[in-house]
Amino acid sequence: xxxxxxxxxxxxxxxxxxxxxxxxxxxxxxxxxxxxxxxxxxxxxxxxxxxxxxxxxxxxxxxxxxxxxxxxxxxxxxxxxxxxxxxxxxxxxxxxxxxxxxxxxxxxxxxxxxxxxxxxxxxxxxxxxxxxxxxxxxxxxxxxxxxxxxxxxxxxxxxxxxxxxxxxxxxxxxxxxxxxxxxxxxxxxxxxxxxxxxxxxxxxxxxxxxxxxxxxxxxxxxxxxxxxxxxxxxxxxxxxxxxxxxxxxxxxxxxxxxxxxxxxxxxxxxxxxxxxxxxxxx
Amino acid sequence: xxxxxxxxxxxxxxxxxxxxxxxxxxxxxxxxxxxxxxxxxxxxxxxxxxxxxxxxxxxxxxxxxxxxxxxxxxxxxxxxxxxxxxxxxxxxxxxxxxxxxxxxxxxxxxxxxxxxxxxxxxxxxxxxxxxxxxxxxxxxxxxxxxxxxxxxxxxxxxxxxxxxxxxxxxxxxxxxxxxxxxxxxxxxxxxxxxxxxxxxxxxxxxxxxxxxxxxxxxxxxxxxxxxxxxxxxxxxxxxxxxxxxxxxxxxxxxxxxxxxxxxxxxxxxxxxxxxxxxxxxx
Numbered sequence: 054x055x056x057x058x059x060x061x062x063x064x065x066x067x068x069x070x071x072x073x074x075x076x077x078x079x080x081x082x083x084x085x086x087x088x089x090x091x092x093x094x095x096x097x098x099x100x101x102x103x104x105x106x107x108x109x110x111x112x113x114x115x116x117x118x119x120x121x122x123x124x125x126x127x128x129x130x131x132x133x134x135x136x137x138x139x140x141x142x143x144x145x146x147x148x149x150x151x152x153x154x155x156x157x158x159x160x161x162x163x164x165x166x167x168x169x170x171x172x173x174x175x176x177x178x179x180x181x182x183x184x185x186x187x188x189x190x191x192x193x194x195x196x197x198x199x200x201x202x203x204x205x206x207x208x209x210x211x212x213x214x215x216x217x218x219x220x221x222x223x224x225x226x227x228x229x230x231x232x233x234x235x236x237x238x239x240x241x242x243x244x245x246x247x248x249x250x251x252x253x254x255x256x257x258x259x260x261x262x263x264x265x266x267x268x269x270x271x272x273x274x275x276x277x278x279x280x281x282x283x284x285x286x287x288x289x290x291x292x293x294x295x296x297x298x299x300x301x302x303x304x305x306x307x308x309x310x311x312x313x314x315x316x317x318x319x320x321x322x323x324x325x326x327x328x329x330x331x332x333x334x335x
Numbered sequence: 336x337x338x339x340x341x342x343x344x345x346x347x348x349x350x351x352x353x354x355x356x357x358x359x360x361x362x363x364x365x366x367x368x369x370x371x372x373x374x375x376x377x378x379x380x381x382x383x384x385x386x387x388x389x390x391x392x393x394x395x396x397x398x399x400x401x402x403x404x405x406x407x408x409x410x411x412x413x414x415x416x417x418x419x420x421x422x423x424x425x426x427x428x429x430x431x432x433x434x435x436x437x438x439x440x441x442x443x444x445x446x447x448x449x450x451x452x453x454x455x456x457x458x459x460x461x462x463x464x465x466x467x468x469x470x471x472x473x474x475x476x477x478x479x480x481x482x483x484x485x486x487x488x489x490x491x492x493x494x495x496x497x498x499x500x501x502x503x504x505x506x507x508x509x510x511x512x513x514x515x516x517x518x519x520x521x522x523x524x525x526x527x528x529x530x531x532x533x534x535x536x537x538x539x540x541x542x543x544x545x546x547x548x549x550x551x552x553x554x555x556x557x558x559x560x561x562x563x564x565x566x567x568x569x570x571x572x573x574x575x576x577x578x579x580x581x582x583x584x585x586x587x588x589x590x591x592x593x594x595x596x597x598x599x600x601x602x603x604x605x606x607x608x609x610x611x612x613x614x615x616x617x
Contacts, residue, residue: 060500068502074354155584157445158464158498164439182440190500216440218342218472220350302437 054136058145060191066142067105067193076101079194081185084108085125085239086134089229093198094138096226105192106135107144113152114180125242144192151187159183162209162216165303169205169316170327173293181206182213189214189221197221202228202236204314204329208303228328230256236328243324247289252321254287255328258295262315266332271309273297276332284319293318293325300331309334336418340427342473348424349387349475358383361476363467366390367407367521368416371511375480376420378508387474388417389426395434396462407524426474433469441465444491444498447585451487451598452609455575463488464495471496471503479503484510484518486596486611490585510610512538518610525606529571534603536569537610540577544597548614553591555579558614566601575600575607582613591616 057063070077078101080093090106097104108131115121128145135143159179165171166178189197199207207225214221229237234256235249244252258280265276280295296316297306306313309332316329339345352359360383362375372388379386390413397403410427417425441461447453448460471479481489489507496503511519516538517531526534540562547558562577578598579588588595591614598611 064500064502071353072356155494156498157447158495159443159445160440161443162440187498187500190502212437213440216438216469218346218469220346220472 054132054140054143056132056143056145058147060146060150063105063142063144063146063191067191070103071193075103076196077103077105077192077194079188079192079197080104080106081188081197081199082106082108083110083124083239084131085127085242086131087229087237087239087241089200089202089237091134091138092229093200093226094135094140096224097196097198098139100196100198100224101194103141104139105142105144105194106140107146107188107192109144109146109148109151109184109188111151111180111184112148113183114177116174116176119174120240120243123243125239144188146191151184160186160213160217162212165205165209165212168303168305169294169296169298170318171205173318178206178209182209185210186213186217189219194221196224198224198226200228201225201329202238202327204316205303208301228330234260236326238326240324240326244321248322248324251287251289252324252326254284254290255317255319255326258283258317259315259328259330262332263330266309267335271334273305273307273309276309276315280315280317289322291320293320297332336414336422336425338414338425338427340429342428342432345424345426345428345473349473352385353475357385358478359385359387359474359476361470361474361479362386362388363470363479363481364388364390365392365406365521366413367409367524368413369511369519369521369523371482371484371519373416373420374511375482375508376417376422378506379478379480380421382478382480382506383476385423386421387424387426387476388422389428389470389474391426391428391430391433391466391470393433393462393466394430395465396459398456398458401456402522402525407521426470428473433466442468442495442499444494447487447491447494450585450587451576451578451580452600453487455600460488460491464491467492468495468499471501476503478506480506480508482510483507483611484520484609486598487585490583510612516542518608520608522606522608526603530604530606533569533571534606534608536566536572536603537599537601537608540565540599541597541610541612544614545612548591549617553616555587555589555591558591558597562597562599571604573602575602579614 078097160182211223300314312333318327360379442464493505582596594615600609
């Protein structure tokens with residue numbers, strides 16, 4: 054495995070791979086790898102002949118009062134894990150190279166970025182869309198892989214790629230969970246032991262919603278009431294949102310028909326966690 | 336010459352050229368060709384081995400009260416002229432294919448888009464940046480050529496390409512003028528004979544400014560005063576702006592040192608004309 058931190062080196066390698074017709078896969082990450090990241094890399098290993106993993110904690114997608122500074126970082130551990138999985142290139146650009154003085158170009162995916170996390174994190178998805186487009190242009194993959202935990206992000210990136218005519222296939226991969234059901238996240242490292250217990254309320258409320266739907270419930274209100282009650286009954290928590298949305302347009306669903314995505318953002322102590330699941334009529 | 340109107344056909348041809356390592360040049364236009372367009376094509380013919388000219392009147396860069404509907408169009412004449420110059424592909428996509436239902440991704444180049452024409456045409460440069468990025472992604476040129484008449488646009492596209500890490504060389508080419516000095520523009524077709532005479536005030540004021548500078552004048556105020564007086568003394572005219580700016584940052588220049596760009600936007604009747612020139616210390 055090679056570690057590249059200079060965008061120019063990355064671009065010239067990617068250009069030479071492209072000229073040779075080599076099928077390249079990109080897994081964009083912010084590092085501090087867990088099994089969720091590794092599952093994306095393992096999948097990437099299978100679908101392409103070169104695997105690039107980018108590791109960049111992107112300041113542009115953090116709000117002024119968010120956790121950019123304290124976001125967990127451990128390059129040495131990450132590099133060992135990536136090498137183990139068979140990553141070819143670990144691309145670790147620096148903020149000053151991605152956003153040099155005078156930088157001023159931004160990409161927005163309008164309506165999809167407005168609700169859900171976009172409503173609570175203004176500018177977040179503009180930062181995501183911008184850095185992902187830059188990483189695509191620097192690494193020129195045929196395939197890019199994203200986790201479904203960041204479901205809104207996945208939908209936005211798919212739209213970005215279609216709207217901007219990029220020749221890239223976007224693949225979303227299932228959420229990887231701890232044994233007790235907590236969705237894996239680098240931010241889980243922030244949780245104290247009692248908060249770690251409380252954090253289970255996200256998965257428990259998704260399960261409860263699935264059971265309701267299996268029992269025949271189709272009403273948005275009934276499903277969200279149950280979710281909200283479970284969160285409210287859990288110590289250290291504060292709900293940002295629980296929403297039932299169309300899996301593609303992210304528009305609110307009043308009555309479940311076919312499939313919908315249940316989306317959740319919950320503060321546990323000072324840590325903001327997200328989770329989601331597909332709800333399907335059976 | 337081949338005319339392609341389907342983005343998919345354009346993309347697959349561009350991809351095959353890219354795979355063969357063919358040096359492709361793009362000249363993006365809104366059609367209704369004049370000698371200015373042809374000079375860009377002729378230059379493009381020289382610097383690459385395939386020349387694509389896109390012809391698309393982009394609704395996204397027109398304001399609600401602007402001239403999108405009445406913008407002059409003549410595809411048959413344009414196709415004949417392009418063929419004559421040796422264009423390989425005339426790419427004529429339709430708005431419904433470039434912006435299908437659900438389209439929502441936009442590119443902004445922030446500070447460079449705020450002053451000058453950006454202040455008078457809100458959203459204009461967002462529309463330009465977005466369509467140009469799409470055209471780049473569809474045609475994958477190594478070189479793209481723009482005219483200096485749209486000088487702010489040229490600076491914005493250069494910034495876009497640098498910021499988004501696109502492997503494209505942007506070339507700006509000199510303004511082409513009628514014999515009497517009027518900058519060539521598809522919009523000149525709107526002018527009545529008396530307006531056509533008045534329209535000369537743009538070029539005359541640029542010449543007057545150049546003479547002032549040659550005579551030693553360096554003050555922004557003195558230069559702009561002269562320009563404004565010439566415009567004000569011309570019938571049928573109304574000044575949008577006259578500005579002296581840094582050629583790269585487009586920031587206002589108070590005292591000419593080295594070089595500055597004199598930028599001009601003037602209404603002549605119901606036609607908005609722009610022009611500009613380089614002012615240099617000698």
